[in-house]
Amino acid sequence: MNKTPKENILFLTGKLAQKRLERILKEMAPTEFTYEIRNIGVSVAALMTAQMIARRITNIEHIDRVIVPGLCRGDLSKLSDEIGVPCVRGTIDMKDIPTFFGRDCKPVDLSKHEVKIFAEIVDAPMVDIDVILKRAEKYRQDGADVIDIGCLPDTPFPHLEDVVKELHQAGFKVSVDSLNEDELLRGGKAGADFLLSLKESTLWIADEVSSTPILIPDKHTDMKSLFNSIEKFSAKGRPFFADPILDPVHFGFTKSIIRYHELREAYPDIKIMMGIGNLTELTEADTTGINAILFGLISEMHLNAVLATQVSAHCRSAIREADIARRIFYSARQDNSLPKGLSGSLLGMHERRPFQYNTSEIQEFYEDVRDPSYRIQVNENGIHVYNRDGICMRENPFDIFPELELIQDDAPHAFYMGVELARAQIALQLGKKYMQDEELDWGASSSKRTDEQKKDDLQATHNMREMRKQSNDYKSEGSTLKARKKNKKK
Structure with missing residues (x-):
């Protein structure tokens, strides 16, 4: 008995989406149809129109059906008549293609990331250890990997060592954040896992303790001193992070982003930290969007850690947002896709499809x-x-x-x-x-x-x-x- 030949489907797409479409269809194998994928000369599939398809599509005598992107504009019934092959809109999101063909969607995996979150307790010298432990636990639940103990200028911190000890006993990784050499040395000797921050002139502290330092420029924007510190510390063969410092908007923000890019270009393999509080705290806008853009930059530059704060009232969920953002952008990058359709957690005010029924x-x-x-x-x-x-x-x-x-x-x-x-x-x-x-x-x-x-x-x-x-x-x-x-x- 002769088998019924499989339907031969032509998928039309754009340059940016082609690789992901190929991967999704490959993961669906075996399929009840054969298929071809064609990029008809657009970068973004959603910009495709029926008129454009009619002008550009050729060699379709062997095609049984054409599936165009879900956002393709134009009259598809007219297009079907013009080219002599049925044309239908597919899904708006490519991840829904398996469902389009009656398959279960591959679940989105947001369990992985490559960015470490340091969550700062900015007023640690002013509060009791119990308060610090309670706040640290909240930050851990929100996604923090390291609790950053923020010191204050000209403010005694007699319980610094006890704070480090108690946090360690509670299972936390700890960093001590100060520009005071004595506090950095005390924190390191107390067993802090990280020290924020060492400059070229204070690298000697690293010889006294085993803590991993975060290196910053000696003077603001002085990349030469940061490069010198990187070279000197690399020679020691010990781990470190480098941070060229993110500046607030209108106070050097764009140039500071360029410095991060220059640092990554100069040192492709070192670990780099970005302190994101200068943007989230000092911009009066919802932090979900700010974190989304920042983590897009972080993902593209393959940065390895962020220092996040929750001081201003509008930053009350900044650490939780950073946690989901690092996962969304990591998943999108691994899938060679846009950061869409993975999670709605950064859409606090709106939703992609709010209204289900007409x-x-x-x-x-x-x-x-x-x-x-x-x-x-x-x-x-x-x-x-x-x-x-x-x-x-x-x-x-x-x-x-x-x-x-x-x-x-x-x-x-x-x-x-x-x-x-x-x-x-x-x-x-x-x-x-x-x-x-x-x-x-x-x-x-x-x-x-x-x-x-x-x-x-x-x-x-x-x-x-x-x-x-x-x-x-x-x-x-x-x-x-x-x-x-x-x-x-x-």
Whole structure:
């Protein structure tokens, strides 16, 4: 018996995406189709148009179907007629191609990274050891690898040695951060794993202790002195990091980035640290975006460590953001891909696909509902509230409330609807995904609630519903859209 020949599919792509597309299709083997991949002369696949394809595509007599990028613009039915082969849009994200063909997607691996995070406790001389240990544990949970003990100018630090000892006993790697030679020496002799920072004039401290130093220029921007320190310390055969110092915006930021690039070009194999606090702390903007761009630079230059701080109120999640950023950019670089579709954790304010259903689809959901419980959904048109008896759509919860006509003294239900409609309004305003009975996802900007906490929230919702049912005043039809409709008929 002759086997049915496999479908021969032509995948069209751009230069930047071609290698990744090849890898994804190869990992899908064996496939129920044969395929070819063609770059039709664009760098970015999303810039492809139907008209462009019609002009450039040739030799397709043996092709059964053409799959174009999901963001390709133009009339594909017209294109299909012009070239004589069916053309369809594929997925927007290449990682979803296996799903397009009914396969399970390969899970994103964010377990690996190559950047060490030093988290600084900037006021260590001013606080007790118990406070330092508590803060260190928080930083460790957020992703810190090393706890950096920040010393303060002209401020005594009598418990420095005890801090190093207690942190070590609690399982932390420790660095001592000071420009005071005595404090660096004390920290090193106490067993600190790292010393921030040594200059060409203070390299002698490294001969007295076993700590790994971070080397900086003798004077700001003096790369010659940093290079001298690198050469001298390399001759010792001991590990070190070099840091040419990142400057704030308008105070040398661009030139400081260039210095990092020059350092990496001059020394491809040494370990380099970047202190990112001068940008996150001294720029009044959400740190998720700042960290994303910084770790993009860090990834391209193959830097090995960052020094992160959480001093300003707007930097309260900077360490957690640095942790996810190092993983996202490492995974993207290893996959030779853009840092997209790997995690939404750095999208605190917005989401890539916030609205799951259009208005006609929500209308279909409404038509299938057979009970009085309210459903709430959000799309670009507004907040949709419905149950078996009716549906309304508004942008403002204050405009929705009169439509509901909740029965008097139904505090649990009013509270519940208030919470959910407030969440829905925020989701509509910011472009975030809303799921009824779930908190909005703020990514790395907020601590993740545990499964147990989520269960408690759902149980509280259930309890409120039970309270309503047990109330003497409870009448299901009195708190539904149906009651409003009845009143209008009277």
